[in-house]
Amino acid sequence: MSGLSGAAAVAGIGATEFSKESGRSELQLACEAVLAAVADAGLTPADVDGLVTFTADTNSEIHVARNTGMGDLSFFSRIGYGGGAACATVQQGAMAIATGVADVVVCYRAFNERSGERYGLGQADRAMDIGADRAAYSWMTPYGLNTPAQWVAMFARRYMHEYGATSEDFGRVAVIDRAHAATNPAAWFYGRPITLAEHQASRWIAEPLHLLDCCQETDGGQAVVLVSAERAADLPHPPVVVRAAAQGSGADQHMMTSYYRPSISGLPEMGVVGRQLWAQSGLGPSDMDAAVLYDHFTPLVLPQLEELGFCGRGEARHFIAEGNLALDGALPTNTHGGQLGEAYLHGMNGIAEGVRLVRGTSVNQPKRVDNVVVTAGTGVPTSALVLGAAQ
Amino acid sequence: MTAVEERAGAAGADDYEARLQAFTGVELVPQRRGSDPVNVPMIRHWVEAMGETDPVHTDDDAARATGRSGPVAPASMAQAWVMRGYAASVAPAAGHSPFDDLAELLAEGGYTSVVATDSEFTFARELVPGDEVSVSEVLESISPEKRTGLGVGRFVTTVKTYRDAAGEVVATQRWRLLRFRPPGRGPEPRALRPRPAINRDNAFWFDAAREHRLVIQRCAACGTLRHPPGPVCAACGSLEQDTVEAAGRGAVHSFVVNHHPKHPAFDYPLVVAVVELTEGTRLITNLVGIAPEEVAIGLPVVLDWLDADPELSLPVFRPVAGKGT
Numbered sequence: 001m002s003g004l005s006g007a008a009a010v011a012g013i014g015a016t017e018f019s020k021e022s023g024r025s026e027l028q029l030a031c032e033a034v035l036a037a038v039a040d041a042g043l044t045p046a047d048v049d050g051l052v053t054f055t056a057d058t059n060s061e062i063h064v065a066r067n068t069g070m071g072d073l074s075f076f077s078r079i080g081y082g083g084g085a086a087c088a089t090v091q092q093g094a095m096a097i098a099t100g101v102a103d104v105v106v107c108y109r110a111f112n113e114r115s116g117e118r119y120g121l122g123q124a125d126r127a128m129d130i131g132a133d134r135a136a137y138s139w140m141t142p143y144g145l146n147t148p149a150q151w152v153a154m155f156a157r158r159y160m161h162e163y164g165a166t167s168e169d170f171g172r173v174a175v176i177d178r179a180h181a182a183t184n185p186a187a188w189f190y191g192r193p194i195t196l197a198e199h200q201a202s203r204w205i206a207e208p209l210h211l212l213d214c215c216q217e218t219d220g221g222q223a224v225v226l227v228s229a230e231r232a233a234d235l236p237h238p239p240v241v242v243r244a245a246a247q248g249s250g251a252d253q254h255m256m257t258s259y260y261r262p263s264i265s266g267l268p269e270m271g272v273v274g275r276q277l278w279a280q281s282g283l284g285p286s287d288m289d290a291a292v293l294y295d296h297f298t299p300l301v302l303p304q305l306e307e308l309g310f311c312g313r314g315e316a317r318h319f320i321a322e323g324n325l326a327l328d329g330a331l332p333t334n335t336h337g338g339q340l341g342e343a344y345l346h347g348m349n350g351i352a353e354g355v356r357l358v359r360g361t362s363v364n365q366p367k368r369v370d371n372v373v374v375t376a377g378t379g380v381p382t383s384a385l386v387l388g389a390a391q
Numbered sequence: 392m393t394a395v396e397e398r399a400g401a402a403g404a405d406d407y408e409a410r411l412q413a414f415t416g417v418e419l420v421p422q423r424r425g426s427d428p429v430n431v432p433m434i435r436h437w438v439e440a441m442g443e444t445d446p447v448h449t450d451d452d453a454a455r456a457t458g459r460s461g462p463v464a465p466a467s468m469a470q471a472w473v474m475r476g477y478a479a480s481v482a483p484a485a486g487h488s489p490f491d492d493l494a495e496l497l498a499e500g501g502y503t504s505v506v507a508t509d510s511e512f513t514f515a516r517e518l519v520p521g522d523e524v525s526v527s528e529v530l531e532s533i534s535p536e537k538r539t540g541l542g543v544g545r546f547v548t549t550v551k552t553y554r555d556a557a558g559e560v561v562a563t564q565r566w567r568l569l570r571f572r573p574p575g576r577g578p579e580p581r582a583l584r585p586r587p588a589i590n591r592d593n594a595f596w597f598d599a600a601r602e603h604r605l606v607i608q609r610c611a612a613c614g615t616l617r618h619p620p621g622p623v624c625a626a627c628g629s630l631e632q633d634t635v636e637a638a639g640r641g642a643v644h645s646f647v648v649n650h651h652p653k654h655p656a657f658d659y660p661l662v663v664a665v666v667e668l669t670e671g672t673r674l675i676t677n678l679v680g681i682a683p684e685e686v687a688i689g690l691p692v693v694l695d696w697l698d699a700d701p702e703l704s705l706p707v708f709r710p711v712a713g714k715g716t
């Protein structure tokens with residue numbers, strides 16, 4: 001008997017009419033179907049904390065959530081391979097419920113397959129993508145707000161304004177990353193530390209971001225293998241247990257440009273993640289012996305520290321300036337050099353460093369690490385892990 | 392560059408566009424008769440060259456067996472009856488036709504190369520030997536500038552009307568050419584700003600912007616304002632919506648000064664801001680009429696308009712008079 005069997009049930013179903021010409025956007029169809037299913041279940045959108053759809057769907061979870069009035073999401077997942085995904089969406093939802101990472105999961109699929117992009121016509125001559133994700137860029141690219149550095153800079157400027165942070169405060173993150181990379185032979189910037197003055201002197205990319213606030217670009221690959229904790233005990237390395245694993249999407253979530261929330265100086269999606277990490281693991285910030293914080297751009301490292309509870313809101317600049325992220329600090333951070341210093345592997349190399357820290361094999365091993373927090377991309381729906389040594 | 396200068400630039404572009412569009416509906420080529428009437432020898436040459444085997448084009452009996460009164464010309468020969476010979480096509484033009492005027496205007500825009508892209512025929516009746524075919528050509532439309540694999544250009548669509556000796560229409564042909572700028576020759580015009588992806592949920596906003604109206608989506612049921620817009624009200628679930636027109640006042644909520652990478656459509660440093668409108672919604676926009684170093688969070692700003700190109704108008708903001716430079 002698996003933990004999945006009997007763990008979840010279907011409580012509501014809902015659909016739009018089925019036609020040859022819906023006359024409305026695919027996003028609207030998705031929202032209507034989701035709202036109908038939620039109502040059929042006797043629930044409200046605010047009760048939903050998980051969404052699953054197909055990778056082929058144009059209606060990202062964040063668009064469905066912000067239009068239907070859902071708030072925080074703790075689980076979202078996509079299944080590939082066209083129609084083969086259908087039942088797997090339910091499997092994903094059931095697994096999320098069985099494992100407690102979500103309480104109410106809606107699985108959906110919506111498209112204008114007849115009046116829009118007809119699969120039957122084949123792949124030649126595809127029209128311009130006007131799905132909700134592509135259309136979201138319509139609010140920024142015509143103004144020249146096109147790059148991740150620019151998107152982050154908008155948050156950074158507001159953060160500086162509200163909390164008195166400066167470019168030097170961001171620069172200290174780059175300096176510590178590069179210091180760690182300098183002693184990591186696997187790092188691109190091995191042997192090349194920087195000073196805060198060099199950070200300040202580096203050219204503007206998108207004010208208030210200097211060049212040295214921005215991560216490098218990397219070709220590479222990274223993988224990790226998961227087995228049961230029981231099985232892991234029989235394998236060569238000491239087990240690195242997944243003490244907590246969480247996803248998070250906040251209310252009114254956008255991709256890199258959630259500029260429409262009442263406050264844009266935090267990362268509410270990382271707050272959603274953090275609360276789950278501590279609840280799942282029974283641990284707290286003070287139990288973390290190290291951290292691997294996603295650092296595509298330095299400014300968003302600061303609100304991560306705040307959202308995860310390592311310091312109060314607006315206080316990260318002091319926390320960093322006090323030296324807490326150094327190898328001898330309270331929270332040695334990005335000991336591999338981070339994405340600024342080691343490699344930009346979309347956060348996967350950070351997970352590997354978390355594993356090495358628990359194994360005790362990091363090139364910059366601070367001391368004994370029983371627990372490490374590892375985060376994923378910021379400014380987007382995100383995720384994080386607490387990895388720990390076997391008890 | 393200030394908004395006024397940007398507008399002046401846009402006005403120059405508008406002027407060229409207006410001169411091009413003035414050709415819409417103009418008869419480019421007045422009615423011109425073909426050199427020879429429809430005749431069996433030319434039909435025979437044609438069907439042999441084309442490998443056309445249907446005997447109704449050349450065999451009297453076969454044609455009569457289908458209920459026709461004799462051989463008929465292949466429909467696709469319509470153009471052949473009015474083609475000018477090689478000598479005529481390269482001889483200096485006797486006069487200056489609207490066709491020549493349009494070609495000159497396109498050349499002025501740099502569209503000096505041409506390739507045919509489409510031909511759609513509609514046939515009213517079959518042509519038979521003895522028919523005297525003439526043709527006239529009217530300009531139907533000139534597209535906005537498009538980027539194509541061949542280069543930047545415009546699709547020029549004309550309608551050729553083929554008539555018989557009695558003046559009755561025997562066929563019409565919608566004929567589309569791409570007039571394009573050969574890449575690598577002459578200065579490239581300013582690149583267009585990135586195109587918004589227009590769909591059913593956002594088209595109203597960009598349509599209003601073209602009319603220089605900054606609108607905010609409003610739930611028709613509960614009145615909640617929302618931007619960016621969407622198909623459903625997150626507050627009440629209503630699918631009904633209308634818009635309100637923004638007063639055009641606001642304040643800078645945050646801003647960025649872009650330096651790298653540079654996109655060819657923009658001048659740098661480029662100020663992009665999130666402006667909070669007095670109505671409470673925010674939008675991403677450009678600030679104009681102010682030096683980047685003068686911009687600050689909280690700066691009061693007022694709506695202005697940027698006609699970036701004939702298809703795209705965008706709300707931009709400038710400091711309220713007396714603030715900024």
Ligand SMILES: [Zn+2]
Nearest residue numbers: 610613624627
């Ligand atoms: Zn409403």
